[in-house]
Amino acid sequence: xxxxxxxxxxxxxxxxxxxxxxxxxxxxxxxxxxxxxxxxxxxxxxxxxxxxxxxxxxxxxxxxxxxxxxxxxxxxxxxxxxxxxxxxxxxxxxxxxxxxxxxxxxxxxxxxxxxxxxxxxxxxxxxxxxxxxxxxxxxxxxxxxxxxxxxxxxxxxxxxxxxxxxxxxxxxxxxxxxxxxxxxxxxxxxxxxxxxxxxxxxxxxxxxxxxxxxxxxxxxxxxxxxxxxxxxxxxxxxxxxxxxxxxxxxxxxxxxxxxxxxxxxxxxxxxxxxxxxxxxxxxxxxxxxxxxxxxxxxxxxxxxxxxxxxxxxxxxxxxxxxxxxxxxxxxxxxxxxxxxxxxxxxxxxxxxxxxxxxxxxxxxxxxxxxxxxxxxxxxxxxxxxxxxxxxxxxxxxxxxxxx
Numbered sequence: 049x050x051x052x053x054x055x056x057x058x059x060x061x062x063x064x065x066x067x068x069x070x071x072x073x074x075x076x077x078x079x080x081x082x083x084x085x086x087x088x089x090x091x092x093x094x095x096x097x098x099x100x101x102x103x104x105x106x107x108x109x110x111x112x113x114x115x116x117x118x119x120x121x122x123x124x125x126x127x128x129x130x131x132x133x134x135x136x137x138x139x140x141x142x143x144x145x146x147x148x149x150x151x152x153x154x155x156x157x158x159x160x161x162x163x164x165x166x167x168x169x170x171x172x173x174x175x176x177x178x179x180x181x182x183x184x185x186x187x188x189x190x191x192x193x194x195x196x197x198x199x200x201x202x203x204x205x206x207x208x209x210x211x212x213x214x215x216x217x218x219x220x221x222x223x224x225x226x227x228x229x230x231x232x233x234x235x236x237x238x239x240x241x242x243x244x245x246x247x248x249x250x251x252x253x254x255x256x257x258x259x260x261x262x263x264x265x266x267x268x269x270x271x272x273x274x275x276x277x278x279x280x281x282x283x284x285x286x287x288x289x290x291x292x293x294x295x296x297x298x299x300x301x302x303x304x305x306x307x308x309x310x311x312x313x314x315x316x317x318x319x320x321x322x323x324x325x326x327x328x329x330x331x332x333x334x335x336x337x338x339x340x341x342x343x344x345x346x347x348x349x350x351x352x353x354x355x356x357x358x359x360x361x362x363x364x365x366x367x368x369x370x371x372x373x374x375x376x377x378x379x380x381x382x383x384x385x386x387x388x389x390x391x392x393x394x395x396x397x398x399x400x401x402x403x404x405x406x407x408x409x410x411x412x413x414x415x416x417x418x419x420x421x422x423x424x425x426x427x428x429x430x431x432x433x434x435x436x437x438x439x440x441x442x443x444x445x446x447x448x449x450x451x
Contacts, residue, residue: 049088049167050085050088053081053085053088053167054081057077057078057081060077060080061077062076062077063075066154066156068154068155068233068237071154073152073153073157075152075153075156075157079152080153080157082148082149082152083148083149083152083153083158083160083161084160084163084164086144086145086148086149086164087160087161087162087163087164087165087223087226088165090142090164090165091167091168091219091222092168093138094142094218094219094221095172095215095218097134097137098134098138098214098215098217098218098359098360099214099215101130101131101133101360101363101364102214102360102363102367103207104367104370104371104374109364109367109368109371111126112126112127112130112368112407113368113371113400116368116372116400116401116403117399117400117403119399119403120402120407122403123365123368123403123404123406124407124410127364127365127368127411128361130360130361130364131356131364132357134356135353135356138222139352139353139356141222142225142352145161145165145226146161146229149161155229155233155234155237158230158233159226159227159230162223162227165222165223165226166219166223169219172216172219172220175212175213175216176212176213178209178213179206179209179210180209181209182202182205182208182209183209185205186202203370203374204370204374207366207367207370207371207374210363210366210367210370211363211367214359214363214415217355217359217415217419218356218360220420220423221359221422221423224352224355224422224423225348227427227430228344228347228348228426228429229348231430231434232341232345232348234434235337235340235341236341238434238437239341239438239440239444240337240441241337241341244342244345246345248338250335250342251338251339251341251342252342254331254335254340254341254343254346255343255345256346257327257343257346258343258345258346258347258349259346259350260346260350261323262351262355262422262425265320265324265418265421265425266354266358268316268319268323269316269413269418270414270417271316272312272316272317273412273413275316276308276309276316279312280308280309283304283305284300287300287301320425324424324425324429327429328343328344328432328436329436331343332433332439332440336440336441336443337437337440337441337443337444340433343433347425347426347429348426351422352422352426354418355419355422357419358414358415358419358422359419359420361414362413362415362416363411363415365404365407365408365410365411366408366415368407368408369401369404372401373401374394
């Protein structure tokens, strides 16, 4: 793609200018090309780093599996640390991309870098779908009573799918940051703000509140998953209480379980949706567009950190469990917990496996619910603010004497 994009630059004018506030950005075709390439290669690096931190072929996940021998607590502690570490290089890549693109062409350069990162979108979407397909294949194999070797094969595919899903989420998070920043620039321009000064009290207060929003949003989505899971467990326990299902005397009532998930997925998302759309509108009505500019900056900066961390932590926990379960299938010797060389053998239903299952259970709402939905939070907040930018500008004029 780096080479294929070159012919496109000859369709651009030799020089074009962008006025942003009091500054004028002069862009050339090669500068525009540089913006696209920065986004393209940042996406590639983000995907590669995500694979390193979430694939069980690399040391981070293998060390996480080793920590499971000590119990669930070390697994969770190291898993959280792994997620935090995994944000460093992606954030540096995005920061460099923003700096170079903004220097070359202002907010237009940011938009070009976002397009560059989304240039690999077909591949990202394909690998993102690989994980659920292989996971469901394993579930079908187990429910239909196929040979254990089939389930072992689908487990390996599922482990690869966890990594590809995390890579796809990495692309989505990085592009969401760049797209939201471009929308943020459009909001600033439309609302008539010459510059966002975080040393001003309204902007700084909005920055703090905005940095809090992703945490509140994640809390709402995670609690929704936990509540629905408790209801599901209670329903399944009630159905198995009389023992008839276990004896094969009656079929489980699947519809009631599906209804629990469906109702929770609809009702429990009302509060997060109101938070995303309502917070920019409320802040804009009460304090004007300066406060909203700080709010958006806080949401973007805080949100992408949480999204990267949650996605990679959850994927690493899941693959650590798969790594331990694979030990049962690939180990030829069954000499307790160690082989004749003294090397530990991972097995299903061992203490290490139980600790890994605990970590995987904690990681599921992180990587499948809260992490991916942060992308929606970041982009939808920026879009909502942009739509109401003119309204906020009028309010800022009217309340300027008060605040």
